[in-house]
Amino acid sequence: MDRLTEMEAFATVVDQGGFTDAAKKLGLSKSAISKHVASLEARLGARLLNRTTRRVSPTEIGLAYYDRARRVLNDAGEADALVTSMQSAPSGLLRISVATDFGVNHLSPILGDFLHEFPDISVNMVLNNRYVELISEGFDMAVRIGDLQDSSLRARKLAETAKRMVGAPSYFQRHGRPTRIDDLNDHKLLHYASPASGSAWRITAPSGEKRQVRTAGCLSVNDGQSLLNACVAGLGIAYLPAFLYAPAMAEGRVVDAIPELPLETQGIYAVYPPGRFTQPKVRAFIDFLAHAFAGKGPKDW
Known part of the structure; x- marks a missing residue:
């Protein structure tokens, strides 16, 4: 008899409490x-079940x-x-969580292409920070962007983004250009308000040393696009990812505040729950x- 069939018969008897x-x-x-279980016991040379008129229970070996x-x-x-899943066409509701800035600027414009390619999938994209x-x-x-906090999730790296301090040429004309990290103490800094990041920028000095710069300034907001708009308007210096500032920099509306600093990069990842196989x-x-x-990336956005 088939070994898996015997095992399934025996395991189901234990699960259900009887034949x-x-x-x-x-x-x-x-x-x-009964024949499957008897064949299994004969093959193993051991009694796996205690049988009485009222109930069936596994032996210690069983x-x-x-x-x-x-x-x-x-x-x-x-x-x-897994085989069935891999052969079936992708379908169903797909719920996605995306940071607002990246979702608005880079996922929303391409969602239509995805839905045209997979008409049996519907998407619920939730934008929040x-x-x-x-x-x-x-x-x-x-x-997700940056260091991954939850190591239990599976992840696939999609791209990288640089992160730089940028300001409008008009701002630097009025307030001068910083040449080193310590000069930032004399400038107006635009702060991204987030419980995760706190009120400090973590910047790498030319020596490789990690420095923290306090960023309490004239504006604090939990939206990167708003910070970029304030930066373009000449209100101060913002610390932003390239996927936000790259178009404005290409057009000359913002420039790198301290070009001499090492390039900071962050990974952009698709993360999903662990499991033996991934839903189509x-x-x-x-x-x-x-x-x-x-x-x-890192700067090409």
Whole structure:
């Protein structure tokens, strides 16, 4: 007899507490279940079940065998599901969490292409600047920027972005250009308000030393685009990712505040819950993003 069939019959008898209920569960006759279990016990040379007129329970050896057998059966079920999943067309609702700045500027413009390519998928994209718990909050995946806090999630790097201090030429004409980190104490700094980042910029000096610069200034806002707008208007210096400032820099509306400093970079990642296999809709979107952002960054946005 098939070894997996014998194991499944035995494990189901233990799960259901008897041969009759196990037969109903598997859609087989009670005699067929009995034959499978008897064959298994004969092959192993051990009694796995205690049988009485009222109940069936595993022996000590049977309980130990059950734990391993159930693991094998679960793995076999996942293997079957993986093959089915990989052959099925991506479909269903895809819930995505994305930081507002990146979502508005870089995901929204390409979502239409994705939905045209995969018409059986619908997308619910939530834009916010807080850290979301993917599983407990019901998200399929997220796009995150910077160091990944949760090592239990699976991640795929999509691109990199530089992060620089930038200001408008008009601001530097009025207030002068800083030449070193300490000069920032004499300038107006535009602060990104976030519990995660605090009120300090963490900057790498030419020596490689990590420095902190306090950023309490004339403006504090939890939106990168608003900071860029204030920067372009000449209100001060902002510390922004290239995916936000790159177009304004290319047009000369902002310039690098201290070009001599080392280039700071951040990774941009697709993160999703751990598991033996990835849902087709999630895999399709991550592959789409990887293709869309191929060759992007750190400064080329």
